Amino acid sequence: MQNQTETYMRRALELAKRGAGHVSPNPMVGCVIVKDGRIIGEGWHEYCGGLHAERNALKNCTEDPAGADLYVTLEPCCHWGRTPPCTDAILEKRIGRVFVGCLDANPLVAGKGAQILRDAGIPVETGICEDECRRLNEVFFHYITNKTPYVVLKYAMTLDGKIAAYTGDSRWVTGEAARRHVHETRAQLSGIMVGVGTVLTDDPLLTCRIEGGRNPYRIICDSHARTPLDCQLIRTAHEIDTVIAVTEWNERAAALKKAGAHLVLCQAKNDKVDLTDLMHQLGAHGLDSILLEGGAELAFAALEAGIVHKVQAYIAPKLIGGAAAKTPLGGTGFAKMADAMPLKNVTVTPLGEDFLIEGVL
Structure with a gap:
């Protein structure tokens, strides 16, 4: 029975x-x-x-x-x-x-x-x-318990832990099956968040590019409103909800708002957006989940702030090397291996030639 x-x-x-x-x-x-x-x-x-x-x-x-x-x-x-x-x-x-x-x-x-x-x-x-x-x-x-978004930290890296070559080239770390899974995740979560460094370097669109998919809220952590007015995110801000989190109101912030972005004024922490404050504001706005896609500095800051609940690491079985090549997490890092943040309930899912490792913090 x-x-x-x-x-x-x-x-x-x-x-x-x-x-x-x-x-x-x-x-x-x-x-x-x-x-x-x-x-x-x-x-x-x-x-x-x-x-x-x-x-x-x-x-x-x-x-x-x-x-x-x-x-x-x-x-x-x-x-x-x-x-x-x-x-x-x-x-x-x-x-x-x-x-x-x-x-x-x-x-x-x-x-x-x-x-x-x-x-x-x-x-x-x-x-x-x-x-x-x-x-x-x-x-x-x-969300029903905490009224803040459930945050999923996502990154794709080579087997030797690089998210790009030393030249900055990153297309593509993983194959088509893994990239499709990312877009499926984008369709399922309420928001997608990056730092302004990613916007300046990659000029991403941050949309869901699968049939029937739903575009998430696009969120940029941009303390001093450096997001370019001619970037893809701002050019499409009237069509797709785009949120810019800043720590000060200035002329550039006003211009971004006029261009169609939603501005969220946050408390500052070490001259950066206080991520805890941002999560409370986004939760109050009704966002129950966020896919955190980069960059490395924001990813580590989010871990330090304790706002990350789940990690999705896409691993490509390839080696690229390079002492200067970027890794998924930046910041100062933890001083001792004993301080490393362990994951639990870890699963490994094959996606084409790549692997997705997921775990909760």
């Missing part, structure tokens, strides 16, 4: 992932309805403001779901938001049993949904594939 229960929950997880990049700041949720050993309804949360997974699954049922088992990756909501409570729909359709992946961290739910169903006489079992369900919504659980 337990294996079958996990099989249905993993199917619900597969469905939930279809909402990636479309439901933020809501969680990804999948639901499967089973009657007499047969799946009679499936659904997932498709977009923010749309029906929740449970209501979609009930709507899609091929027969009366009365007495059926309902499997859902996240505890059913019990409050009015953009849509009615899912607990009401479960009760109305006389579902027999409910299996939940993990409880909701939202204070408006947080165990209340499961208790409402139990009080109505519906058996509820929680913790089915719980770790997988929690990992699926690591962004949501962090």
